[in-house]
Amino acid sequence: MFVKTTRRRRGDKTYEYLSLVESVRDGAKVGHRTLLRLGEASALRRSGQLERIVAALEAHLERERVDPGAVEAEGAPAAGGVACAAAVWERLGLGGWFAEAGSARGADRLGDAVFAMTANRLVAPCSKRRLPEWAAADVVMPEGWSAPSPAQYYRALDAVADVKDSTEEFLFGRLCDLTSLDLRFVCYDLTSTYLEGSTGPSERFGSKAFGYSRDRRPDRPQVVIGLLCTGDGVPIAHHVFAGNTNDASTLPGVLADLTERFAVGRICVVADRGLVSAGNVAAVADAGCDHVLATRLHRDKACREALETIGADTAWTDVAACRCRAAEAVLADGTRAIVVESDARARRDTRRTAELVARAEAGLVALEHRVRAGRLADPALIGRAAQRVLGPSGVAALFDLEIAPGRFVYHYDEHAHAYERLLAGRYVLTTSLDAQQAPTARVVAAYRQLADVEDRFRTLKDFLRLRPIRHWTENASAATSPCASTPLWPRPSSHATSKQPTSPTPTSPTSTSPPPEPCENSTAYAKSASPPTTSTSPSPPAAAPSKTRSSPPPTPPHAPGTKPASTNAYPLPRTDVVETPTRAPPLTCQNAKHPSNSGRAGA
Structure with missing residues (x-):
């Protein structure tokens, strides 16, 4: 039994009639039999009869009828x-x-x-x-x-x-069973996370200490976390160090723990420049491991030596997966070095350096005006004022200062500027692997996989909210660190998604290229299936620095949307990037070679 609606059209209007009917069977046929004709629907609604009929029927229900429109759902458990x-x-x-x-x-x-x-x-x-x-x-x-x-x-x-150590070993074994881990390269990096609560020392939290804060919270004590990942970005183990631990001092102990607990055989350790030291290089070799290390750009002699080998006849290898190119160099002590450069990095470095130089120079010009006006005459006070300008600038090495009672003159250091032009857009890697064990493109790709470790740190601090730590005991803090969450971290997006590699470089898990083949022997490294391609347009070498110290000429502005004539051109200052302050006539300098006596071009 049900209510049947029948529609009838009369002229330009359509009428609906309601009837109470039941289904009946006549042999093989099924039909409807009308029990009661209720009337025209709109008339029943206007008269209120339809609501009275429904209310009369509801009175005989065992359960109360609920109006769906009157129900509000605040939420439901997520599954x-x-x-x-x-x-x-x-x-x-x-x-x-x-x-x-x-x-x-x-x-x-x-x-x-x-x-x-x-x-x-x-x-x-x-x-x-x-x-x-x-x-x-x-x-x-x-x-x-x-x-x-x-x-x-x-x-x-x-x-x-x-059970932190045994849990990591268990997970490593399970991951080896479930996946083909790339154990040829192992990436290592560090981060820090700060703690809320008491800032004083605690017997129950010995690793809590003040140190260099990567979270920019020097006012809070912290702990340092080191993370080891395989070449394809899968975490292996983590270590928690005291907050005042020097980065370079952590590597030997981590390597000893890695080889002892996981029995990975001969591997290649990939680390950034903050972990580089002569002792660490020796420790890696003593542990029976190879290395790929980034050099310090301004403090490492190997970096300068490798950059000075770059010339017009240098053969460059395209590393399409990383959107850069690389060139081999052999240092005087026989170390294999790889110079990596990219146009995007060169533009960024050039623009940033020009901005920093212009900002620092504006402060030096203001200081020069103060000295000329007689408001500052003591050489010690002048030196402290110059330090306040150059100290946080990041380009203090690019300026030479002359300070005397009532006198202050600055000028560019041509040697430093020449090296800065040579360095723009480039960085240098050193490795103990030969070309047969790891071609140029493979070494560069292995170093770029450190970005996967940085992605893990960002996941820990932001998505998993490891920062800040509010526990007040060592064990509680250690258990809140990556131990429980490491196996379930989401894989980060690839840092090289633009083009397919032209050589068999490894790709991240989200890349469309096939993953590297599993390592059958822990002492084996990737080998190229085809010789690497070379670029026919390497960057030109930088000019030899002059012994005289004068302001370097600015690079002519280029048309929008086009590349500068040289990717390593270093304009100082660049008037198309930042406005150069107008300078008053400088004080007279007794040195005829000083820029103050030659118009100080570009100042």
């Missing part, structure tokens, strides 16, 4: 994110691993507590005090999960810290 985390958790075998660890400690719900903390970090990070409420009301936890008490969450942090 997708936790379900994905649970699937990966079980595939990695972490449920069983922490169940065994909990049984050994008499903590039956250790696995449930660690899973809830890990899933929470991945879905909606919050404090441990808020965690029970989140698990009960905000998400749908997997079947079989039992809710731990708040105290069990805090005790689980101590348990995770105690």
Whole structure:
């Protein structure tokens, strides 16, 4: 039985009639039999009869009818994110691993507590005090999960810290079974994260200390975190150091731990310039490992020596995957060096240096006016004022100063400017691998994979909210670090997505190129299937620096949308980038070669 609507058209109007009918069968045919004709629908609505009929029928219902329009839903528990985390958790075998660890400690719900903390970090990070409420009301936890008490969450942090090393070894074994890890290159980098709360020393938190803050929070104590990743970006292990630890001092211990715990054989360590020291290079060799290290641009003699080998006849190898080109150089001590350059980096370095020089020069001009006006005469005070200008400028090495009682003159250091022009758009790598073990393009790609480690740090600090740490004990802080969340980190996007590589360089997991083949022997390195392509238009060498110190001429402006004549042209100052201040006549200088007596071009 149901209400049937019948439509009839009369002229330009359509009428709807309501009838109460039932379905009847006449042999093989099914039809409708009218029980009651209710009338025309619009007339029933206007008269109120339709509402009275519905209300009379509702009075005989066993349950109250709810108007869907009157219902408001504030929210519903989320299920997708936790379900994905649970699937990966079980595939990695972490449920069983922490169940065994909990049984050994008499903590039956250790696995449930660690899973809830890990899933929470991945879905909606919050404090441990808020965690029970989140698990009960905000998400749908997997079947079989039992809710731990708040105290069990805090005790689980101590348990995770105690089994940190064995957990990393277990995960490494599982990942080797599930994937083909690229163990030929291992990337290592560091970051720091600061702590809230008391800033004083603590017996229960010995690694809390003040140091160089990458978060720009020098007012807070911190800890330093080191992360090891495979060549394809999969985390292997992490280490927590005291907040005042020097970056270079961490590498030997990390290498010893890596070779002892994971038995990776002969590998190649990839690290940035902050970890470079003579002791570290020797430590890498003593550990039976090779290295790919970036040199310090202004303080490393190897960098200058490699750059000075670049000439017009230099053969450049295109590294399309990294959007750059590279050239080989052999240093005097036999070290293999690779000079890497790109047009985009050259434009950025040139523009930035010109801006810094113009900004510093504006401060020096103002200081010169003060000295000329007699407001500053003491050489010590003049020197301190110049230091306040040049100290934070980043280009102090590009200026020479002459200070005397009541006298202040500055000019450009031509040798420093020549090196800056040579350096624009370039950096230098050194490696212990020969060309047979790793071609030029492979070395460059391995170094660029350090960007994957930096992506992990950004994920930890921003998405997983590792920053800041609010725990007041060492174990709780160590357990909140990457240990629980490392296996579930999302893979970052590729740092080379523009073109397909022309040589067999490795690509990131999101690239369309096939991944590198798994390493059958830990001592084997990637070899090129075809010789690398060379570029026929290398950058021209920089001019030899002059012994006289005068202002370098600016580079002529180029048309919009076109490249400068030389990617390493270093305009100082560039009037098309930043406005150069107008200078008053300088003080007379007794040195005939000084720019103050030759018009000081470009000042």
